[in-house]
Amino acid sequence: MADVHIGAHKDKRLIDLEKEAFYESIDICVRKKVDFIIIAGDFFDEPMPKLEIVKNVILKLRELQEKSNIPVYVLYGSHDYIRGGTSIVDLLDAAGLIVKISDYKNIKEDNQGKKILNIIQDDKTGTKLVGISARKNGAEKEYFEKLNVEYLEKQDGFKIFVFHSGIQEFLEHAPFAKECVPIEWFPKGFNYYAGGHIHQNKEEYNMKSKGYENIIIPGPLFIGWGQRDYKDVSNGEKRGFYIVSCEENKVMENGIEFIKTNKLQGKYIPFDVTRKNSIQANDEIIEEINNLEVEDDTLITVEISGELSSGKTSNIDIFQIHKLLAEKGTIDPKIIRNDLTTKEYQKIQVTNEDKTKIEEELLEKNIINVKSKYEMLKEEKGVNLANELLKLLKTQSKKEGVIESALTLFGISESNKE
Secondary structure (H helix, E strand, C coil), X not given: CECCCECCCCCHHHHHHHHHHHHHHHHHHHHCCCCCEEEECCCECCCCCCHHHHHHHHHHHHHHHHHHCCCEEEECCCCCCCCCCCCHHHHHHHXXXXXXXXXXXXXXXXXCCCEECCCEECCCCCCEEEEECCCHHHCCHHHHHCECHHHHHCCCCCEEEEECCCECCCCCCCCCHHHCECHHHCCCCCCEEEECCCCCCEEECCCHHHCCCCEEECCECCCCCCHHHHHHHHCCCCCEEEEEEEECCEEEEEEEEEEECXXXXXXXXXXXXXXXXXXXXXXXXXXXXXXXXXXXXXXXXXXXXXXXCXXXXXXXXXXXXXXXXXXXXXXXEEEECCCEEECCCCCCCCCCCCHHHHHHXXXXXXXXXXXXXXXXXXHHHHHHHHHHHHHHHHHCCCHHHHHHHHHHHHCCCHHHCC
């Protein structure tokens, strides 16, 4: 499995369903009597998630260990990774609840400066597991490029290569294609390639002539975390993990089985506002949402796109749309308007996949659309100020603390704060 992203959601129903999906997947593995479990990156949504969430994972991993003794091998994903620090994955590894497949601190170099990866051998099956952990913004590419593939290709026995990176040949037109790795940098001759990071289900069996077979990317176990994930699940895209059957050092024919875990009902509602003014578009969307009939606990994603003939994009009342959907009992409704624009507005494209970097990139690019008489809100000053305000909102726990800090940031005196 991959991209479990535990801790990604704030809605109580999604938190419970996320936990249920993870617990169920472990229970299925126990019933199927698997030899071991691989989590190919982004086990958690952030390096140090809330302790309550971690506690639930620890309880399930401890139950797995005590009752079934099934080892869990985990690779760092881009969300698990923290530069120079310790993440929850490290703590679970230190506690003996999981085994890390790769650790940048332990990667050695040969005389030519090529990277030699540490190989882990499963005690029960003798399977050899090796891989390259992800880093932020595809920074693991340098390790792939300098990888000593000959050393890995010479290893005998059943071999699994685990990765959490996009493959160029699969994602040439993706927004983050520049962060992807060419397949030729992977070691050849492995029996199975267990991938993550790309939040789509992909099975690639047609590269055997190039030395690669069974390249499998399960996609997220539950939803994932971004707008695209919500849209995909609302559209009915499957979520789950794979159970792979092997014998005599080979993956069996028809031995790769996808296990669906997501029980969410979803509904995707697109609105194209092209050639409509903002008031007309807003009225039509509100009317359709009012007339919408959905069952409780349905995941709904509304996508508003197109170029308005006149008016501001802000005239489309996103908060009202969200409120109406929430009143109908939908789960954490999402409204996407990345492709909504006007003739006057310059469209902003995001090329990053890291949450903090997305915020910074949006602020930097959107400043061209900010019209203000105040110098502190313009150009680079405005971007820096917005970034600082975002940091305050994330770190200050009380409203008063945010206000006082913001006053200082703006240079406003206490007597003049009103």
